[in-house]
Amino acid sequence: MSSKPLKQIHLAAHFPGVNNTTVWSDPAAGSHIDFDSFIHFARTAERAKFDFLFLAEGLRLREQGGEIYDLDVVGRPDTFTVLAALAAVTDRLGLTGTINSTFNEPYEVARQFATLDHLSEGRAAWNVVTSWDAFTGENFRRGGFLPREDRYSRAQEFLATATELFDSWDGSEIAADAGSGTFLRDARAGAFAHRGRHFDIEGRFNVPRSPQGRPVIFQAGDSEEGREFAAAGADAIFGRYGTLDAGREFYADVKGRLARHGRTHDQLKILPAATFVLGDTDAEAREIAHEVRRLQVSGQTAIKFLEHVWNRDLSAYDPDGPLPEIDPLVGENTIALGRASVRQFRDPLATARQWRELARAKNLSIRELVISATADQTFVGSAATIAESIDTLVQADAADGFILVPHITPGGLDGFADSVVPLLQERGVFRTEYEGTTLRDHLGLAVPTPASASASAPAPAPVS
Amino acid sequence: MSAPSSSPAPLHLAVALDGAGRHPAAWREPGARPDELFTARYWAGFAAEAEAGLLDFITFEDGLALQSSSPTGSDERTDRVRGRLDAVLTAARVAPLTRRIGLVPTVTATHTEPFHISKAIATLDHVSRGRAGLRIQVSELAHEARHFGRRTAPFADGELHAEAADHVEVVRRLWDSWEDDAEIRDVATGRFVDREKLHHIDFEGRHFSVRGPSITPRPPQGQPVVTASGAGEASYALIARSTEVGYVAAHDGDGPRAAVAAIRRAREATGLAADPLHLFGELTVFLDADAPAAAARLERLDALAGDPYVGDGAVFTGSAGQLADLLLERRAAGLSGFLLRPGVIAHDLPAITRTLVPELQRRGTFRRAYEADTLRGLLGLERPTNRYARPAA
Ligand SMILES: Cc1cc2nc3c(=O)[nH]c(=O)nc-3n(C[C@H](O)[C@H](O)[C@H](O)COP(=O)(O)O)c2cc1C
DSSP states (O other): OOOOOOOOOEEEEEOOOSSTTSOTTSTTOOOSSSHHHHHHHHHHHHHTTOSEEEEOOOSSOOEETTEEOOSSOOOOOOHHHHHHHHHTTOSSOEEEEEEESSSSOHHHHHHHHHHHHHHTTSOEEEEEEOOOOHHHHTTSTTTTOOOGGGHHHHHHHHHHHHHHHHTTOOSOOEEEETTTTEEESOTTTTEEEEEOSSOEEEEEOOSOOBTTBSOEEEEOOOSHHHHHHHHHHOSEEEESOOSHHHHHHHHHHHHHTTGGGTOOGGGSEEEEEEOEEEOSSHHHHHHHHHHHHHHHSOHHHHHHHHHHHHOSOOTTSOTTSOOOSSOOOOSSOOSEESOGGGGGOSOHHHHHHHHHHHHHHHTOOHHHHHHHHSOOOSEEEOHHHHHHHHHHHHHTTSOSEEEEOOSSTTGGGHHIIIIIHHHHHHTTSSOSSOSSSSHHHHHTOOOOOOTTTTTSSOOOOOOO | OOOOSSOOOOOEEEEEEOTTOSSTTGGGSTTOOGGGTTSHHHHHHHHHHHHHTTOSEEEEOOOSSOOOSSTTSOOOOSSSOOOOOOHHHHHHHHGGGOSSSEEEEEEEGGGSOHHHHHHHHHHHHHHHTSOBEEEEEOOOOHHHHTTTOSOOSOOOTTHHHHHHHHHHHHHHHHHHSBOTTOEEEETTTTEEEOGGGBOOOOEEOSSOEEOOOOSSOOOTTSSOEEEEEEOSHHHHHHHHHHOSEEEEEOOSSSHHHHHHHHHHHHHHHHTOTTSOOEEEEEEEEEEOSSHHHHHHHHHHHHHHHTSOOOOSSEEEEEOHHHHHHHHHHHGGGTOSEEEEEESSHHHHHHHIIIIIHHHHHHTTOSOSSOOOSSHHHHTTOOOOOOTTOOOOO
């Protein structure tokens, strides 16, 4: 063992969302819409001293084979509105909202995040996502005309523009001096002008600088462009890789990009999404995990999943029978709309070949194949085992912490808070009390200096 | 004052919250707390005060530009409140801290996405358990349009109001795009929702088309309460076609009566005459122990501001008794309630809740307890049936 000091772990909670991770048929599964569920979930996360609560976003109900997909949880509240309401029932917990940069405008989004940061006293974060598809676009004025290759150029300019708006107030403008009648010290507070390829806007931003200066910025893409985008400007990544090897590879790759952008290792936190199954013993946890997987992947779900790869109607196949002998349809995937997972399989013929081999070798039915080919739970075991795994992964630089996705709403986090968190605290790798009040405090991130003020600040080290 | 022999129908009362109050010098008054304008505490305190006064709802004013006294852009003044928080988020922030009062944030149709607005207000309704509304407004300001860069002013006559009506139509269809019982959790068939009860809305209009359905299930009220201010034919048409509550300036003389008649005529023309529509008088109030005290306070505020307050609507100065007289008299124009704009929120809101409300209660024209737990309930509006639901066979 090296004498490296122990890394402190960051933990966050993802409110269970709309995919087959959420086991809605469990009698313990409550509403995913009722505000009481959000209160319960957020208070559990805060009781456990988590860094933040995370909300994903989807802007169109999924459809498959021309019909609205009906097997998974459907429906979610508006991100900003529910986070603002949660700010009233929590004190310290960060509030991270996923907001798309394609189907929004910078002035409005910057305003909403600056407002959320004010109303939560410095707890707002923005997960910038770039879904661009025409299917989602059918719900918006812009429509779906943004080409895929432009999604990050728009996202980048969107974020840059929003940052210009956040920085248009430096925080010293409001005097509010009733005696002299000076409300503003600076008559030009909020002035901005941005000219670019995607946005050509100017005027006055109307929200004064918020407690964190600007929200914490998350990114959740995995492509080359996504990784560059994160390295250039994000404070944290909502990642995909929760295992040791894949995690270390991603971690090294993304952190390795920071220096080129004049940034240091600590300025970007890598927080993969992670599921977990907790039992009294490891054996019990494995048993529950197996059962949960079978609930997550029903026979129908397995067929629907296979259709994503095969890009054709497979409803005639028996989920308990062998994989289809026919090949996937290559080309634009038209069977499943609004599904990120579709894009994971860039070479469906190869995937089908691989899966057929695997199924033959292990004698797996369609359903069994899908269960084994799709994400297993990240952490399975007793509280001690899970605490140990999390700590090991973080100390090995596979992650800086995890965003936990329970499979039950809203009580799915309770056991983790009660049994795993105390063990991490005993190990000295997780806080027992919040040390600060803002999300930047929790994540150990500095408050950004507005561009206007940085003229007098020391220049960053030159990058060669 | 003695109670009239037959007690008149109860009045509805709402207050408009904006900055430190309607008067430009309001922020300089004792107790105005201008350094707290951007905190949740500030708004939560006033919401609690309004709720203690049993008011029907509060509106949260908003705009997508910095406040300005100049219609052409920023005025660069330093002696007035500048900057404000997003109204929908502010309403959501106070929702869990209140229980009965309606929450009506302002939304600018001209520059927003109806899809986003629909789910935001539906969510406000979910987090407040049925107390959400919205106040839809248009913006013809060229400098505000430049914050978005999608379109340029000037806009054609009536275009923005027609667009706002489309905006509301989309928002309403999206609220209905989930039937109330769409979520079935049918373990036997493995279906979480009944897809027959989720609906594409397929709206096609001049400025946008929206496919739907919403991502957010139908809100508790079915349709949160849509409101708008009226001044002129285009806005009357919007009120008539799209709202459950319209606001018109409660001037004295025949103005309000003419406005009410014009809106009612427009309502007939839309074929919605059978649906209830509240028309509220809009009034800025400076409320004190007596008329001279109120006039003196207004004078003092005007001196601080450097200009006499003209406002853009009706202005009242006087006592609670005088205001009660005025409200009961002006409602004869066909008004069922009033949206009061406190001149100085810190002063005039408590004056409304602690002197005007008891005065109206004494006269038997205001509630003594909340009689419903939704905003629709308070306004006597039924929960609408879903336009997409097939009637039970
Ligand atoms: C772990 C993870 C979570 C994501 N969550 C969302 C989400 O909630 N909403 C969304 O629109 N996109 C989501 N995405 C999609 C990405 O943010 C991104 O917009 C998309 O994948 C395209 O970027 P890429 O090609 O760089 O991956 C997620 C991606 C990852 C890897």
